[in-house]
Amino acid sequence: MKEIIKVENLGRTYSSGSKSLEVLKNVNFSVEKGTSISIVGSSGSGKTTLLGLCAGLDISTHGDVIIAGQSLKSLDEDQRASLRNKYVGFVFQNFQLIPTLTAMENVMVPLELNRKPNASKIASEYLEKVGLGDRQTHYPKQLSGGEQQRVSLARAFANKPEILFADEPTGNLDDETSDKIEALLFELNQKEGTTLVLVTHDLSLAEKTDRIITLKKGEIFSDSQLKVVS
């Protein structure tokens, strides 16, 4: 299968005054298109930093990430933003909906940024898919946590990304709602054929992906293939 993400000798060090903290050290792995992987580890192990670097939200101190054949290191800030818009979708732990936009408008943001025609029609369809067809004009504060995360899923999938990055997508939800969101996430992922990169400390959620990378103190501790990918 074709590699969609390639991580090479990736490292990230944060500096504060004279002190520096190496959060990631020489991380190497690759992800094949259409597969799902989980990045797990304890707090402070570097999961979120790795996700940010893989998604082009942050820049590495050394090493590189190659997404769909494009080296992120060779791109400037705005080129990385353009690449994200074209290839990447996000689901965040805190939903990260824009509070001043309705559910429909939130879903339309990446579509309009990508200059896709019929943005409102597509957004409406995806909100129907996540079961919020009747809540399109509601603002985030008028929705429950589970509903906000559904909007977030609709926003992530509507732009038909190659890769979906999900950061603790159920971390702020109760068990029952978490189960529903998990089900929806994997259902959409399967239907859309998206590559899923999931950051979580929830092992039961991680076990639903094809592969688990465990981080410890900024390094890959283990890399387990759970399912055979054909």
Next chain:
Amino acid sequence: MNWKWIFNMATRDGRQSLPRLFLFTSSIIIGIAALVSISSFKDSLNEKISNEAKELLGADFRARKYSKYNEKDLAPFYALALDSAKERSFVSMAGFKNGTSSRLVSVKAIEGNFPFYGAIVTEPSDAANNYQKLGGVIADQTLFFQFGLSIGDSIRLGTKKFELVGQITKVSGQAGIRSAFAPIVYVPYNALEQTDLIQPGSRVLNITYLKINNTEKLLKTIEAEEKVITDLGFRIETVADRKKSVGRSFDNLTSFMNLVGFIALILGAIGVGSAVYTYVRSKIREVGVLRSLGASRNEVFTVFLVQIIFISIIGSFIGALIGALFQYFLPSLLQDFLPVSVDFAFQPFAIISGVFIGLSISILFALIPLLQVRNTSPMVTLNSFLDDPSKKIENSVFIVGILILLFLGGFAFWQTDSLMASVLFIGGLILAITLLWGVSSLLRAFAKNIVKRFSSFTIRQGIANLYRPNNFSTILITVTGLGVVLINMIFLIESNILNQLSFTQNNEQPNTILFDIQPEQINAVQVFVKEKGYPVLQQVPIVAMRLHSLKGQSGFEIKQDSTLNIPSHVVDREYRVTYRDTLINSEKIIDGIWVGEVSSITAIIPVSLSENQAKNMKVEIGDVFSFNVSGSLLNCTLASIREVDYTKIQTNFTVLFPNGVLESAPQNYVLISRVNSREESAVFQNQMVNQFPNISVIDLDQVLKTANDVLGKISFVISFLAMLCLITGFLVLISAINNTKYERVNEGVLLKTLGAVRSKIVVINTVEYFLIGLFAVLAGAIISVGCAWAISVFALKIHFTIAFLPLLSISSLVILMITLFGYFNALPISKKPSLSILRVS
């Protein structure tokens, strides 16, 4: 850039965000309203001055001179004239109510149909046309009010009684304030001799007015005759000259007003800048999300810039609209100072320039915090601790800073037309804001140090609110502090000027000046004054003269040679000169040698000039010049330069001759005395007028009272403008309160949840705002006292004292208002049920 998305995003996001931001933008409304109203007023005034230019002069040509002249001197101008009129004008005492009341008035004796343009408006309406025929007089209505006069009453000028045939309500081209010191009385020209008021040496202005339709010929004649008429000592004026001089003086006034209005706008813009800073902080996560979803740095920045521009346009238009309407009231504020009546008019240029200035300054000040959007990392969506944009300051921030300075400097230059004044204005403003910022930071640091000394939880909490993160205390203290600085300064300077003038309250100081005393009267006047029980504190002879030549150049040549840089009044004015052999206590020689007596007038006469006069004449010790005294030329050399303290109530002179030269020249005397009370002064003046009708009396008590009124009117206008700064400060305050409302609600609820009773939350807020008010007032008072001291001592050269009463009144009012804001802001928070707010949060 994806403009369609940018506008969609700006509009959608703006629906919820803009009402909050709009309150902040409201802080520029006052400044723009001030600029638009003042500029509209200025444009309307200039239009009116243009339209009524002829009425300002009343004629097409005016020639005046302090000594009597032969009309043949003006023959080339008379040859062009369709009509002519003559005026003799001077100040004198007038007696009313059969000698029981008297007052200094400005007597104008007119022959002919002056004014040719405009009118002297009287009651009854035909009085201005008839008084010459009837042999009566018309007088300013203030005299009617002051002495309860009626038409038909008599008024005594010198030795002659006249019948009052009309009261003057308005004279075209003259400001109402002119009648405050010496109200006008018009008398028939031919009757003037009968008053015996004009004596040798009397200071009488002789004027010829001509009506000339052919302006081109008039200008050519002036050009051809300029040397002759300058050498003869005439000052001439045409409609264009008058229009220019009136326009220039009001340009100065409106430019000053515009600069004060501009300060209000800058304060508002600082408010906008701080609002945008808070706005941007509240949008950091949103920026991160948009960046994660693929929006570029410039696209996200432009979304918010579009919003700021939109809201600034609304703010600017509202300001312009209020300003255009407010212009309706400005003429009534300034009516006493205006020579023409200004009507309400829609001035498109003033409105467009007001909107442009408001919009530009608002956007420029907003850009500095807004540029931080570009530094926001999309990682803020993943890491909650990354809620601050990068601290890195972009080069573009410095460029915006320079643009702001250029814009402010450009505006100041536009208003003042002087690079130095613009630099001083901008430098002074930056210094004042920096000082306020510094003082408020020090006060906050002080609060931080003393907070632990308070045992009360509410007081500690209230003090801590001043320096906690996201507080607005520095910006509030700075903005309201600057308003306090301006208002305090105006009151302090006004009270110091009045203190200086209230010398008459001091028993040691003179308060009565008698002038126009003829040499043959001086002994009798001395005896009269002493008989009444008053001292003769000073008595000096006065000789009138004009400058004839300076370092070998004639008056005309000096005026023509602009490279000399000698003001034209040095040549044009009539000098009132005295002679004596000793210096008095208000004088000190600072250069050269004082010569008190000469033996012969044929030699070059060593004279002394005041420091300013020497500077104006551009002369040094040993330079030569000549004066014309009633046709005789006196060759002089500069022997000494004196520093003169004009604040002392003495007869101070710019030109001082030694004894032995002017004794036989035409002269009169000034005598200075002190009368014990206002009542005694009134009686004394009446007795003087009855005994010596040609002698005029200046009652310094009356001058003080009038100066008080005039200063009151001026300071009202300036205070009104300074109030705009304070109102802007309050608008920023209201907006700041609104902008931090949600944080305050959360804190309040948290405190209530932890057991704080409602009253504690109210007290915490009230203490915080009381301290903000106190600090703003303290910072403002410190700086205003410093500025007022510097202006009083160095610019006005008057003694400075702190007037505590106005300072305390203004301070208390500002503190009270800000504290009330805090109190009323806390009430709804304290009343909200905890659960409902926590749910919303």
